[in-house]
Structures are given as structure tokens and as C-alpha cells.
Amino acid sequence: MAKVLVATEKPFAKVAVDGIKKVIDDAGFELVLLEKYTDKKQLLDAVADVDAVIIRSDIVDAEVLAAGKNLKIVVRAGAGYDNVDLDSATKNGVCVMNTPGQNSNAVAELALGMMVYAVRNFYNGTSGTELKGKKLGIHAYGNVGKNVARIAKGFGMDIYAYDAFCPANVIEADGVKVVASAEELYKTCDVVSLHIPATDETKNSINYDLLSKMPAGAMLVNTARKEVINEADMVKLMEERADFKYVTDIPPANNAEMAEKFAGRYFSTPKKMGAQTAEANINAGIAAANQIVDFIKNGNEKFRVNK
Numbered sequence: 117m118a119k120v121l122v123a124t125e126k127p128f129a130k131v132a133v134d135g136i137k138k139v140i141d142d143a144g145f146e147l148v149l150l151e152k153y154t155d156k157k158q159l160l161d162a163v164a165d166v167d168a169v170i171i172r173s174d175i176v177d178a179e180v181l182a183a184g185k186n187l188k189i190v191v192r193a194g195a196g197y198d199n200v201d202l203d204s205a206t207k208n209g210v211c212v213m214n215t216p217g218q219n220s221n222a223v224a225e226l227a228l229g230m231m232v233y234a235v236r237n238f239y240n241g242t243s244g245t246e247l248k249g250k251k252l253g254i255h256a257y258g259n260v261g262k263n264v265a266r267i268a269k270g271f272g273m274d275i276y277a278y279d280a281f282c283p284a285n286v287i288e289a290d291g292v293k294v295v296a297s298a299e300e301l302y303k304t305c306d307v308v309s310l311h312i313p314a315t316d317e318t319k320n321s322i323n324y325d326l327l328s329k330m331p332a333g334a335m336l337v338n339t340a341r342k343e344v345i346n347e348a349d350m351v352k353l354m355e356e357r358a359d360f361k362y363v364t365d366i367p368p369a370n371n372a373e374m375a376e377k378f379a380g381r382y383f384s385t386p387k388k389m390g391a392q393t394a395e396a397n398i399n400a401g402i403a404a405a406n407q408i409v410d411f412i413k414n415g416n417e418k419f420r421v422n423k
């Protein structure tokens with residue numbers, strides 16, 4: 117009987133775990149739960165005798181993959197898989213998948229919620245501004261970016277997007293204006309919402325050069341990854357520009373410094389919560405369970421992300 121581990125330092129909603137259990141039970145497999153673990157050793161022990169693992173932002177590095185002697189598949193219940201060592205997985209013969217699109221509405225709703233929170237001065241009782249008529253720049257037009265555009269239209273925002281890989285006609289079909297470069301996006305837009313993955317190319321790419329191009333009263337909203345921000349550059353920019361706001365769903369390494377220096381125009385959630393909804397947990401968790409069953413029973417590798 118195949119054993120499936122759900123290893124989530126930040127657990128799914130109970131209703132999602134119940135749904136995952138049903139899929140695993142119906143397949144005749146066994147479910148093992150490791151939630152809210154505090155020590156890597158717990159993950160190393162739990163992975164030792166399982167065939168499959170469902171994770172979120174949990175780190176699956178070479179050591180974890182080596183500890184999973186029977187491991188055949190790791191499914192990241194979510195979009196970004198920068199937390200998985202893909203090369204080691206390939207070397208160990210382990211298939212890695214994600215569940216694209218399953219939690220994207222939740223992340224997009226949070227991005228808009230953070231925008232409202234920031235333009236209303238973090239609900240401190242003072243007079244703020246509105247999103248209507250403001251220029252919104254969507255940096256990368258994947259599943260989350262597309263949902264951000266859909267919701268921002270309801271707010272009456274003027275929407276622009278830059279994506280190095282998505283064809284212009286796909287973006288334009290949503291009534292979104294395409295710009296030719298990241299520089300142009302930042303120069304044009306009052307608010308930029310980040311949706312790029314963390315890769316070798318994108319890490320530290322949101323730097324002083326780019327941010328300083330934004331117009332007066334600008335704001336950056338980050339529901340993507342902390343690694344894409346050049347944190348020293350962000351400090352420098354916010355020291356120079358008292359008009360600039362930064363709101364993020366991924367606490368940066370220098371969170372305490374940012375909160376102290378830029379009170380009133382900086383906000384971070386305590387823990388990434390873009391995908392923390394029952395709906396997103398159900399969608400991504402159950403998709404992950406189904407993908408595991410289909411992989412083990414039928415060899416379906418549709419959502420594979422490693423070579």
C-alpha cells in the first residue's frame with residue numbers, strides 16, 4: 117500500500133486535510149500527517165518510508181530527498197517550487213510537480229486587499245486615497261496576475277502588465293495594456309503588484325534602479341517571494357522617498373528594521389498568507405492528492421516540473 121505524507125509546517129485548513137484523506141483512502145493508499153513541525157529532523161524521519169509527499173513552502177532539499185528512500189513523487193500544493201531541489205530530485209529519480217492555478221484567486225484577493233489597506237493608511241483613521249483610476253502594473257501575467265487584473269477591473273483601475281514569456285495577445289484579450297519592459301511598467305504605474313517566481317534570474321532583481329522609476333506616491337505590493345527584492349536597495353529607496361509605500365506578504369529578512377524605519381508606509385504579514393484560505397487549501401491540497409494517485413496508478417506526469 118502506497119504511503120502519502122502531508123508535510124506542512126504551515127498546515128492546510130482541516131476541511132482540506134479531510135478532502136485529501138478521502139482521495140488517498142479511496143485510492144487504497146495510506147495517509148500520514150506531519151503538521152506544524154518545528155524541526156527538520158521531524159521531516160527527515162517522516163519522509164523515511166513514504167512513497168509520496170505533499171508540501172507547501174516546506175524545504176525539500178538534497179538531505180530530505182536522500183532520507184526518502186522510497187520516495188517517488190513530491191507535489192508542491194501551490195505554484196512556486198523554489199523550495200524544492202529539482203536537480204537532487206532528478207538524481208534520486210523523484211518526480212516533482214506543482215498544482216498551478218489552484219490557489220491563485222486567494223493570492224490575488226490578498227494583493228488587492230493589501231492595496232486597499234495601504235492606500236487607506238493602514239486603517240489608522242486618516243484620509244487616504246482610492247484605487248479607482250490609478251495605474252496598476254502587474255509584473256508577470258501568470259495565474260495570479262490574471263486574477264489580479266480581473267479583480268482590479270472591478271475597482272476601476274487602469275491596468276498594465278509586463279511578462280517576458282506571456283504572449284501580448286493573451287494579456288490584451290483581458291483588456292490589459294502590455295508594456296515592453298519592466299522599466300516601462302515601473303515608470304508608468306502608481307501601484308506595482310509582483311507575481312514573478314524566485315529564480316536565479318529574478319532574485320534581487322527588484323532593485324533601486326527599477327523602484328526609483330516609479331511616480332510620486334507609488335506603492336509596491338509583494339505577494340510573490342521575498343528573494344526577488346533587493347532589500348538593501350529597498351531601504352535606500354524608502355529612506356530617500358518618503359512618498360513610497362511597500363506592503364508585502366512575505367516578511368523580509370530585515371522586517372524589524374523596515375517596520376521601525378518606515379512605520380506608516382510599510383507593512384508585512386507575520387507569515388505568508390496569500391494562499392491561506394479554506395478554498396485555496398482545498399483546491400491545491402486535493403489537486404496534489406489526485407496528482408499523486410494518478411502518478412502512482414497510471415504514471416501521469418502532466419504537472420511535472422523537474423527533468
Ligand code: 3PG
Binds near residue numbers: 126173
Ligand atoms: C505558492 O507558491 O503557491 C504560494 O506562494 C503559496 O505558498 P504557501 O502554500 O506556502 O502558502
